Amino acid sequence: MEFTIALAQLLNGIALGMLLFLLAAGLSLMFGLMGIVNLAHGSYFMIGGYVGMTILEATGDFRIAILAGGASGAFLGFVTERFFMRHLYGLRHHEPILLTFALSLILSDLSLFLWTGIARWVQPPTLLDFSINLIGTYYPAYRLAIILIGIIVFVGLYWFQEKTRWGAIVRAGVDDKEMATGLGINIPRVFTSVFCLGSFIAGFGGFIGSPILGLHIGLDVEIIMLAMAVVIVGGIGNLSGCLTTCLLLGLADTFGKVLWQRYASLTIYIIVVIVLLVQPTGLFGKKS
Amino acid sequence: MLTQRWKLLSFVLLGVFLIFIVPIFPRYIQTLFTSIIIFSVYVSSANLLTGYTGLISLGQAMFWGTAAYLVAILTTRGMVENFYLILLICIVSVVILSASFGALAVRVKKLYFMIVTFAFGHVIWSLAMYSLQPYTYGFDGIRNVPRPNLGLPWSMENHVNFYYFVVIIAAICFFILYLIIKSPFGHALVGIRDNEHRMIALGYNTFLYKYLSYIVSAIIAGVGGLLFAYFNCYVNPSELHWLWSGDALMMMFIGGIGAFWGPVLGALVYTGLRYWVSAYTMYWFGTEGIIFIFVVLFFRGGIAGFLNDLQRRLGQSKR
Numbered sequence: 326m327e328f329t330i331a332l333a334q335l336l337n338g339i340a341l342g343m344l345l346f347l348l349a350a351g352l353s354l355m356f357g358l359m360g361i362v363n364l365a366h367g368s369y370f371m372i373g374g375y376v377g378m379t380i381l382e383a384t385g386d387f388r389i390a391i392l393a394g395g396a397s398g399a400f401l402g403f404v405t406e407r408f409f410m411r412h413l414y415g416l417r418h419h420e421p422i423l424l425t426f427a428l429s430l431i432l433s434d435l436s437l438f439l440w441t442g443i444a445r446w447v448q449p450p451t452l453l454d455f456s457i458n459l460i461g462t463y464y465p466a467y468r469l470a471i472i473l474i475g476i477i478v479f480v481g482l483y484w485f486q487e488k489t490r491w492g493a494i495v496r497a498g499v500d501d502k503e504m505a506t507g508l509g510i511n512i513p514r515v516f517t518s519v520f521c522l523g524s525f526i527a528g529f530g531g532f533i534g535s536p537i538l539g540l541h542i543g544l545d546v547e548i549i550m551l552a553m554a555v556v557i558v559g560g561i562g563n564l565s566g567c568l569t570t571c572l573l574l575g576l577a578d579t580f581g582k583v584l585w586q587r588y589a590s591l592t593i594y595i596i597v598v599i600v601l602l603v604q605p606t607g608l609f610g611k612k613s
Numbered sequence: 614m615l616t617q618r619w620k621l622l623s624f625v626l627l628g629v630f631l632i633f634i635v636p637i638f639p640r641y642i643q644t645l646f647t648s649i650i651i652f653s654v655y656v657s658s659a660n661l662l663t664g665y666t667g668l669i670s671l672g673q674a675m676f677w678g679t680a681a682y683l684v685a686i687l688t689t690r691g692m693v694e695n696f697y698l699i700l701l702i703c704i705v706s707v708v709i710l711s712a713s714f715g716a717l718a719v720r721v722k723k724l725y726f727m728i729v730t731f732a733f734g735h736v737i738w739s740l741a742m743y744s745l746q747p748y749t750y751g752f753d754g755i756r757n758v759p760r761p762n763l764g765l766p767w768s769m770e771n772h773v774n775f776y777y778f779v780v781i782i783a784a785i786c787f788f789i790l791y792l793i794i795k796s797p798f799g800h801a802l803v804g805i806r807d808n809e810h811r812m813i814a815l816g817y818n819t820f821l822y823k824y825l826s827y828i829v830s831a832i833i834a835g836v837g838g839l840l841f842a843y844f845n846c847y848v849n850p851s852e853l854h855w856l857w858s859g860d861a862l863m864m865m866f867i868g869g870i871g872a873f874w875g876p877v878l879g880a881l882v883y884t885g886l887r888y889w890v891s892a893y894t895m896y897w898f899g900t901e902g903i904i905f906i907f908v909v910l911f912f913r914g915g916i917a918g919f920l921n922d923l924q925r926r927l928g929q930s931k932r
Contacts, residue, residue, distance in 0.1 A: 362724055412910060419669045422727060424909050425865060427902035434899030481916035546855075550735050553728045597732055598717060604825050605721045 329462035334579055336459075340468040340537065342575025346568050347530025348548060349555040350482060351523020356396060357499045358519055359414070364425040365405060366527055367549030368432035370400040371526025373439050374535040374544070378447050391532055398528015399521045401432070406520035411513070411548025429545060436532045437542050444541035447532075467536055474533060478526065479568050486564060551578070552592050558600045560610020565566035570608065616924070631780055649884045650783045651840045654862065656876035657790055658833035659861040664871030665794060667806030667834050668723070668828040671858045672714075675737045675832040676707050677838035678853030682741060684842035686748055687753040696761040703826050704832055710737075711831030719823045731855055738853040754849025761805050761843050769843075779840055786833050793829060794873065802826050805873075840849030857899070863905050869917025878916045 352366050375463050377394030381387060405428060413421045448454065449467035456463035486492035497505040506512050539542065551574065559570030574593055581592030600608060635646050659673045680703040687693045687702065718729045741749045749755065760769035767774045804812045805819050812819050819932050842848050851857060860883070868879025883901075890900050912919055 348746065355723070360724070362728060409906065409910070410769050419663065419870075420913070422669065422724075423859075423862055424906060427905040427909070430859075430898040430902035434896040434902070438896065438899075446781050457643075475619070492751070537646070550732070553731060557725065557728055590743055591736055594732055597729075599799045601717050601721065601729065610643075 329371045329460070330583075332459065332608075333464055334583055336464060336468060336472070336574035338579035339572060340471045340475075340575070341579055342539070342568075343472050344530055344534040344574035345548075345551055345555060345575055346475055346571040347478060347526050347534075349552045349571055350478070350564065351526050352552050353556055353559070353561055353567050354495075354519055354523055358495065359410075359516055360551075361410065361425070363405070364422065365401075365549075366524070366552065367545035368436075369401050369524045369527040370531035370534075371540070371542075371545040372401060372547050373398040373531035374435055374447075374538075374540045375436055375445075375531075376528070377532030378535060378540060379440075379446060381447065387452075394532030395525045395529035398531065401528070402520045402524025403517065405524075406517050409444045410520075411516075414495060414516075415608070429549075430559040432540060434546055436545075438558055442542050443537055445535075446539050447535040447559060449536045459610060468606060471510035471533060471537070479564065481596065483564055491498055491518075496524075525529075529589075554597050555569060556607075558598050558607060560607020564610065568611025628701060632777075636776060641771065643776055644771060645888060647772075647844055648841075649842055650779055650882050652880035652884055653877040654783050654786045654840065655834055655837035656861050656864040656868070657787065658837060658881050659858075660865050660871070660873075660876045661790060661793070661864065662826055662830040663832070663865060664875070665799065665806060666802045666823055666888035667720070668823060668827070669727045669732040670718075670827075670830075671727050671836050671855055671862075672718075672732075672734030673830070673861045674736045674855065674857035675714075676711060676834040676851050677702075678741070678848075678850075679710060679737065679859065680707055680835035681842035681848045682749060682755070682858065683851050684839050685758045685848040688759050689755055691712070695760055696763050699761075700836075700839065707835035708830050709826060711828045712768075715824050715827040715831075718795055718829055719820060719864050728914075730858075734853070734855050734858055738850055738855070741853050742850045746774075749850070752850060756847050758842050758846045758848065775844070778795055779844065782836065782840060782904075783828045786836055790833065791873065798822070799905060800903050850867070860901075866905065867915055869915030869919075871880075872915070872921075873919035875915055875917040881918065900919075904913060 348366060348370055352363060355361060355363050355366075373376040376397035377390040381390035384390070397445050405425070409422060409424055409428065414425060440585065449465070453467045453470050454464050484492075485497065494505070494510055494515055497508070497510060498512055500511055505515075533565035538548075554576055555567065555570050558574065559566050573597065577590070577592050577596055582589040584590065604610075631646075631650075635643055637677065638646075639738065655673070655677055657672065658676075662668050662670055664675070684699055685701050687699055692698050693702065714730075714733045718726055718733065721729055742751055746829055760775055761778070763769065763778070769775045769778060792842070794802075799823050801817060804815075805817070805822055809819055812822075838852065863881035864883045866879070867878055867882055868877065869875030886904070887901075891897050894900065908915060910925055
């Protein structure tokens, strides 16, 4: 492989990893705090993209569209938590998971109804719709912007979790729910907030990712599959572990598609199997 | 004793219904019942794993679809004609597949188990969809799968004969599942579902029990898939898709999780509703989701749980 192509693919992989991080950060936070796997998380991503696209077509302003995508994700997350999940905490594991599965089916059919089955693309904003010369190869500025946004979100979440009072409350909830309740923390409200935050980032990621990934029915499943792989490989641990895993899998997927076309869809799962064999709790997971 | 007699009576009635009544119905109803019976086998296999062992798998379609694809590939390419040989090949392949994936998946904890089976199912799906296209024809699937050749005087091209064939195979599967669940092995599985730590303390090798349950459940699901390939005469990647694994859980939940006949009730209601709803709308999956949310929030025991409740209340009012 030529150096310039390798460089472009490297950046593509990092951009994909960053998009994945926007999804997986919320997913792994919910998993850590509430012990649920939210299968509808990919639907927030897809619907965030579609809503953003619709708003962009209506207003022509990319910034408003980004906010609308995130807000639609947050709204769906709020509805999921407040009206459905709340009745199911403390039950055996399967009910909450199957409920999110049912929600993802409904949201997928809803998107099919609202936006039809035709694949759509979103144009990057004109401000970023150019290519940068990187040591002999031209690379789209929009993808570099996504990498930058991923870094900003990571730093923001890290600061939120480690340095703010709210972050401390969430960490307390992850560690020991009963003790946190005993200290006067309103755990149900923390659950709702975390759900909203996680799904806001997912919806936001769905829209800013749409110029790269496109928008089509079935995107929800494709992206949640990758995020699930992140959860297995990285384990439930810290935010930086999650980012590292996302970048690893993003790069593996991108290079798999270049080097090994026919079996490219398997690259990530081969990593999953190897990690499970070596360390069933994941690379960065807590050891039990 | 009353309940015992009722059980026997309803069992006999079910047998009479399946053997004598269904074949005189119009053909489309017979076809519907054939599919319901095949789906019941599939959902019961998932019930052994989820309802009795407490492991939620989102990869059950992997075994169903693998067997279906094997039947389709072997028969349409004229490699193997003999039904018994195909059955053997399917079972052996499903055992190999489930033994190798199970060794990885059963080791991890509950929620991870679900994600891992989900991931494995996706691998097999993408193999059929993209990587093995020369054999599976990708998205188009394999058409014109012939009916089985049993080497008996009755032709399976006749749909009533084929219906009886499905009933017999399904009855064998249910009998095997019943024996397993009533055996000490089955009781140990329920023990693991309810309290794994206690079973470990009692000296059980819980990994082995869960692993065997996973393999048996895969075999039964594989037999279901084999029947389906012969029944449908057409196999495509949706048989391997995780939505179909999710459907198994849906049917199980609607019917009543962990109840022996729950999957049958679930498959009956699910297939009937799907047949009915699909006549009016293309949005079946959304409808299914709504039904399911309703069941999870208000009818947590499913139909079997509801019937049990009803029976208990009637019994109390009599006294």
